Amino acid sequence: MSIKALDSRNAATIAADREARFEARIGAEEKIEPNDWMPERYRRTLIRQISQHAHSEIVGMLPEGNWITRAPSLKRKAALLAKVQDEGGHGLYLYAAAETLGVSRDALIDQFLTGTAKYASIFNYPTLTWADIGAIGWLVDGAAIMNQVPLCRCSYGPYARAMLRICKEESFHQRQGYEIMVVLARGTPGQRAMAQDALNRWWWPVLMMFGPPDQESQHSDASMAWKIKRFTNDELRQKFVDATVPQAHYLNLTIPDRSLKFNAATGHWEFGQINWDEFKRVIAGFGPCNAERMRVRRAAHAEGAWVREAAAAFARKRRAAAAAVEATPPRAQAALG
Amino acid sequence: MTETSWPLWEVFIRTRNGGSHRHVGSLHAVDATMALHHARDAYARRGEGVSIWVVPSAAITASDPGDRDLLFEPAASKIYRHPTFYEVPDDVGHM
Numbered sequence: 001m002s003i004k005a006l007d008s009r010n011a012a013t014i015a016a017d018r019e020a021r022f023e024a025r026i027g028a029e030e031k032i033e034p035n036d037w038m039p040e041r042y043r044r045t046l047i048r049q050i051s052q053h054a055h056s057e058i059v060g061m062l063p064e065g066n067w068i069t070r071a072p073s074l075k076r077k078a079a080l081l082a083k084v085q086d087e088g089g090h091g092l093y094l095y096a097a098a099e100t101l102g103v104s105r106d107a108l109i110d111q112f113l114t115g116t117a118k119y120a121s122i123f124n125y126p127t128l129t130w131a132d133i134g135a136i137g138w139l140v141d142g143a144a145i146m147n148q149v150p151l152c153r154c155s156y157g158p159y160a161r162a163m164l165r166i167c168k169e170e171s172f173h174q175r176q177g178y179e180i181m182v183v184l185a186r187g188t189p190g191q192r193a194m195a196q197d198a199l200n201r202w203w204w205p206v207l208m209m210f211g212p213p214d215q216e217s218q219h220s221d222a223s224m225a226w227k228i229k230r231f232t233n234d235e236l237r238q239k240f241v242d243a244t245v246p247q248a249h250y251l252n253l254t255i256p257d258r259s260l261k262f263n264a265a266t267g268h269w270e271f272g273q274i275n276w277d278e279f280k281r282v283i284a285g286f287g288p289c290n291a292e293r294m295r296v297r298r299a300a301h302a303e304g305a306w307v308r309e310a311a312a313a314f315a316r317k318r319r320a321a322a323a324a325v326e327a328t329p330p331r332a333q334a335a336l337g
Numbered sequence: 338m339t340e341t342s343w344p345l346w347e348v349f350i351r352t353r354n355g356g357s358h359r360h361v362g363s364l365h366a367v368d369a370t371m372a373l374h375h376a377r378d379a380y381a382r383r384g385e386g387v388s389i390w391v392v393p394s395a396a397i398t399a400s401d402p403g404d405r406d407l408l409f410e411p412a413a414s415k416i417y418r419h420p421t422f423y424e425v426p427d428d429v430g431h432m
Binding site: 035092093106311312318319 | 342343345361362363364367368371378382383399402
């Protein structure tokens, strides 16, 4: 065999060995860390998933931010402010995790602002009443928790650790939302109607949060094999329905699904057909608030440029002043002081 | 340093129970003062900490993951450093 042929066979063997060792580590439930070798597809799929998760947190601040000035009491206002602050923080943890994979914050923000990157479809719906804030905390955060708890065991270390932090903070979000629903559901007829109306509008979009049905989900197989994803979309969706239906019954509210039926044999709540056309339209940019969300984010980025510039300028000024003091001889320093 | 290429800092927080500072995450900031303020906002919203350290990520030297086996093998083979290696009769009581 020629030297060249030997080299290329060795290169192929080395590559195959490396892949095999990586797969073995995944199989052994070891964490992959930033400086470890990883297949390019693993890296890219994680960058996509983690950054889109981050964008979702940031956009998620908008529908709720809409009601901060109109919260019905100081306690509700403070709680909502704290929740929205948390979402900003969660975005940060996730951007930081994504950056460990070798992509810059600027590149990620750019992908988001130009519409190249996606974010969770749920945030393209409007918050029309105060009850929506309750529904979001109860249902949207509830669904997010269902998705995020398994991610704490994701194979990529930084993402798993970010998820642990996020999950600890997320538990107050759902309780805050459900408490609002309890108060409304036990309130005046007007309040009860408002709570029912919010449930009617948020229920199906929340079910869509778990993504397309398993047989249609593009990215799922590789993600499951690499232990990024632990449960399928349909599995998580079913878990969420089973957990949430009794919570709605407790409120004496009706879930807007005529096909909803408990199956005693399987122990699961069977539910009706999801309108996947609506999901595809919203993901493609034609939901009720897509344009508005992007407009607001682009404006915020543009209008915040002076803050970023000022911070950099101030740091430069402080460094120059410190350097000047260092360069000044001691007697002259005393005279200055 | 351009408007957008702020350095990366690693954040360590000591909680009220007086244990060691623990690594909680990272953030971008223009300088140490801003890094401290951001760290407080991003990583101490629940009053977790009494003390924050921020360290430029570039200042950290890390062991090479490729060297992991070599670096840690000497410790791995010395099981007599663990209390479970030693047999103490039960009737002595707790030790």
